Amino acid sequence: MRYSILLTFALAALAEVPPPESVLGHKPGDDFYLATYDDALGYFRKLAASSNRIKLAQVGKTTQGRDWYIAFISSPENLAQFDHYKDVSRRLAVARGISEAQARALARETKPIIHIDGGLHATEVANAQHTIQLGYDLVTREDEETKAVRDNLITELWFSINPDGQNIVANWYRQNLGTPFEVSPLPVLYQEYVGHDNNRDGYMLNMIESQVITRATLDTQPLVFYTHHQSAPFPGRIYLPPFADPISGNMHPLMLRWLSLIGTSIAQYLDQHGMSGSMHEETFDVWYPGYIDNIGNFRHTISFFTETALYHYATPHFYTVDEFPQTRQDMRAEMFYSSPWRGGWWRLSDACRYMHSASMAVLDMAAKYREQMVYNKYLAARDTIAYFEKEPPFAYVIPREQHDAPTAAVLVEKLMLQGIEVHQSAKPDAWVILMNQPFSGMVKELFEVQNYPELRQRPYDVTGWTLPMQMGIEVHAMTTPLTPEFRAGLERISSVKGLAAPFSRSANASFRAVNEILAGRGTVSFAGDEIGVSNFDKTKLESILAANRLRAVTAAQTGKPVRAARLGLYRPWVASMDEGWTRWIFEQFAFPFTSLYNADIIAGHLRESYDVIVITDAQPRAIMEGHRPGTIPARYAGGISEQGADELRQFVNAGGTLIAFNNASLFAIEQFKLPVENALAGLRPDQFFCSGCLLTVHVEDPKNSLVAGLSSDPVVMFERGPAFDTKSDFKGAVLARYPRERSPLASGYLLHPERIQGKAAALDVNYGKGRVILLGFRPQWRGQSHGTYKFFFNALYLQ
Structure with missing residues (x-):
């Protein structure tokens, strides 16, 4: 990736460097003030115009279409050789064609890139406020610590890593100040589709x-990827590595060692500067690899987060000791909370101060130990390649002929976006991921079955994926x-080509193709899994099918027409x-819909x-009552209420379809008085527990059009x-059921699986002239569960 450079450096150092308050009208962290992303970008533009120690680069656009900029801060000499240092970072990251002696020489001479960002979660407001002051201080301070950081490192400062969210949250706070x-809580997601x-x-x-x-990270290959979050386990003021167990066995151990060293180094730095309350090994584990601030560890970038204390937005709060846990x-x-916080005022400025110091602690450590850390990154990549040359799995093979081949292509494309090398094999006709490559630990992490260990602490996130x-x-x-003959038959690919799977359900x-054909006024019919098309231009049909990696298998209309x-x-x-x-998936698959x-x-x-209304995962009380009146502006208070529930009953009774995901099923059961019970109701966590895992279900009647x-x-x-x-x-009908005679667990952690064995997982319940479809799971989970999308896709057509 090549960055578009915003500004040149000529004579910029002679200009007066503006402090943030001179541009924003406030010092970052002031009570009752939040800077928007637009404010921050405006400030960084003026900062870059006044100094040759910083350059801005546009990395792309956001979901809402904003131009997205980050800052690189270092000495003018280092910035002048920025492309060279990026190239060194990329070469060391893959550890190919470099001897140990060359790697050590490169580690001595290079200026590693350190990623620090303003936090993904926009309601954790201190994250993107502290980066404004941090940027100014890194550019202007002349103390020995800061000069060493500029001379030895290039700081990749994402002053906002969620620009849309920063604007949404800051404007909401200003509106209600x-x-x-x-x-009051934000009534919309702070990322257009997925929020937290x-x-x-x-x-x-x-x-x-x-x-x-990810694209920018693969381009610069930072040595460290540090993301700020809020909030710490109370009464701690900041939560740091080492994290709670369990951890992945597919990360190189050097990543875990450096994580622990960095975390304790931050705590020491904070204590040294009079900031108490650092905490380790509580609440948060990094078992799940899907965190943006964790996935980089599988590419041997030391990736981690910290959690600094938060009250609400920029409003201060006074804490007394009797509010603390007993x-x-x-x-x-x-041992892991060595300097307890003693209470008192907690302000946005305090959170910004802790974050600023934590960022400086990371930069200080990286400046001091950069040679060893850089060499260790090379070593981790080299070790990974060597390990999988001797130990299985030696490769993963993904046949191109699949039950759902276009979705297999999506999987391949996801891997390539992560920097994973993919090859094409002619015999068999398959995609091949050779494991003797630098980032292959990630592949194993994503492809293998997760076996979550028995621990006294409950999982923080899901346990199987x-x-x-x-x-x-x-x-x-x-x-x-692998035999030499097999390897010789492989061809490295950069994109998926030539795939044309049968046009069927x-x-x-x-389904995307069907929706595009229907939108173009064509006639579509379903007969079991088969799909027929008529009254539609042949050239347009071929274009739609090709764009969706499909080919026609039925020449003319069969079965019943659908709309x-x-x-x-x-x-x-x-x-x-x-x-x-769900909204994002509907858009991706071209389903026309209205938000209700x-x-x-x-x-x-x-x-x-x-004809169809979908209610996604939510507790019944949240659907019925929503936000309590008086806690949020009146427009956003309340839920659908008894009146809304009655309107939904009338809708289904008159022939409509209601689809309820996961816990929204309980709302439907209660409000519609359905002849269905939750078999897990009332069970304690020691009687049944599943924070998120993969379970096998059996489709009861494959001839049912809903499946x-x-x-x-x-x-x-x-x-x-x-x-x-x-x-x-x-x-009605049982659409899918958990196995009766064995545990349904496929991947992850499930306590007392016998509680769920033989129970129905998905139901189609008759109600008046309509139906209620209950899905007791997350069929579209985080846009990953492609294999279960059809549980609701099929219900979105009428015959």
């Missing part, structure tokens, strides 16, 4: 922002050494990531405008959801 709603899950997209790269970050009120020093299982893709691990891409259902997606003011992911807010549902007459195209035993993401028992007066 001085009103009773000053600290923008830090769960690290390997899938569904979001534009994730792609931009076990922490005695102020006793602990095996990507081929989620996507319904056949992948084979090659566990015997087995392929998710077929796109008039689709409504419930969009609550309790901002929902699950709704956002509380007022729209309460207004009624739903059947006049909609057309699904494999017979798909794997679903079960995440704190229900499982169903039907009552004697149940009318």
Whole structure:
């Protein structure tokens, strides 16, 4: 990737360098003030115009279309050789064609790149405020510490790593400042589709922002990737590595050693500067690889986050010791909480001060130990290549002929976006990922089955994510050494070409094609898995199919004609990531839909405008009650209420379809008085527990049109959801069921699987003239579970 350089350096050092308050009118961290991304960019433009120690680069655009800039800060001499140092970073990162002596020489002479950013989660507001002051100080300070940082490093400062969200949150706070709603929750997602899950997209790269970050990171190959977050486990003031167990065994151990060293180094730096309350090894683990600030460890970039304390936005708060947990009120020093915080005022400026010092601690350590750290990055890549030349798996093979081949192509493309090398094999016709490559630990992490260890601490996130299982893709691990003949038949590819799978309901891409044909006024018919098209221009049809990696297999119309259902997606003011992911998937697959807010549902007459309404994962109370009145501006208060629930009942009774995901199924069961029970209701965590794992289900009747195209035993993401028992007066169909005679666990951690064995996972329940479809899992989980999209895609057409 080549950055477009904004400014030249000529004579810039002679200009007066403006402090932030001279441009913003506030010092970053001031009470009751938040700078927007636009404010920050305006400041950094003036900073870059006044100094030859900083250059700005545009890395791309955001989801909402904003120009996205980052800053590189170092000495003028280092910036003049920036391209050279990037090249050295990339060469060492792959460890090919470089001897140990050459690697050591490069480690001595290079100026490594250190990524520090303003935080992914925009409501954690100190993140993107502290970077403004940090940028100014790195450019202007003349103390020995800062000069050593400039002379020995290039700081890659993403002063905002979520520009859209920073604007959304800052403007929301400004709008409510001085009103009773000053600290009210944000009623929309701070990333257009996924909100907090923008830090769960690290390997899938569904979001534009994730792609931009990954592309830039592969270009500069930073030595360290440091992301700021809030909030720390209370009463700690900042949470640091070492993290809680468990950890992945597919990271090189040097990454884990440096993580621990950096975390304790930050704590020491903070204590040295009079900032107490550093905490380690509580709450947060890094078992899940999908964090943007964790995935880089599999590319041997030391990647981590910290969590600094947060109250609400820029509003200060005073804490007394009696608010602390009972076990922490005695102020006793602990091994991983050595300098307890004693309470008092906590302001945005305090959080910014801790973050600024933590950033400086990382830069100080990297400046002092850069040679060793750079060499270790090379060593980790070299070791990874060498390991998989001797140990299995030696390769993964992904056949091009699949149940859903276009989705297999998506998987291949995701790997290539991550810098993974992919080859094409002629015999067999398959994609091959050779494991003797520098980042192959990531491939193993994504492809193997997760076995979560028994620990006393509950998992922080999901425990299983095996990507081929989620996507319904056949992948084979090659566990015997590859022959020279096999290797000789491989060709490195940079894109997927020449794929044309049957146009049927087995392929998710077929649904996009169907929607595009219907939008073009063509006639589409379904007959089981088969799809027929008529009354449509042949050239346009071929173009649509080719764009979706499909080929026609039925010459003319067969089965019954279908039309796109008039689709409504419930969009609550309790901002929902699950709704956002679903909205994004609908857009990606060209399903026409309308967002339905509380007022729209309460207004009624739903059947006049909609055939299908989808309610994504949410607790019944959140759907019914929403935000409590008085805690948020009136427009956003409340849920659908009893009136809205009654309108939904009338909608289904009149022939509509309601689809409920995961815990929204409980809302439907309660409000519609369905003859269904949650078999897991009332169980304690020690009786049944699953924070998120992959479970196998069996499709009960493959001839049912609602499960057309699904494999017979798909794997679903079960995440704190229900499982169903039907009552004697149940009318409808069991669409899928968990195995009766064995554990359904496919990947991850499931406590007491016998509680769910034999229970229904998906139901089609008759209600009046309509139906309620209950999916007791997350069929579209984080845009990864491609293998279960059809559980709701099929219901979005009318025959």
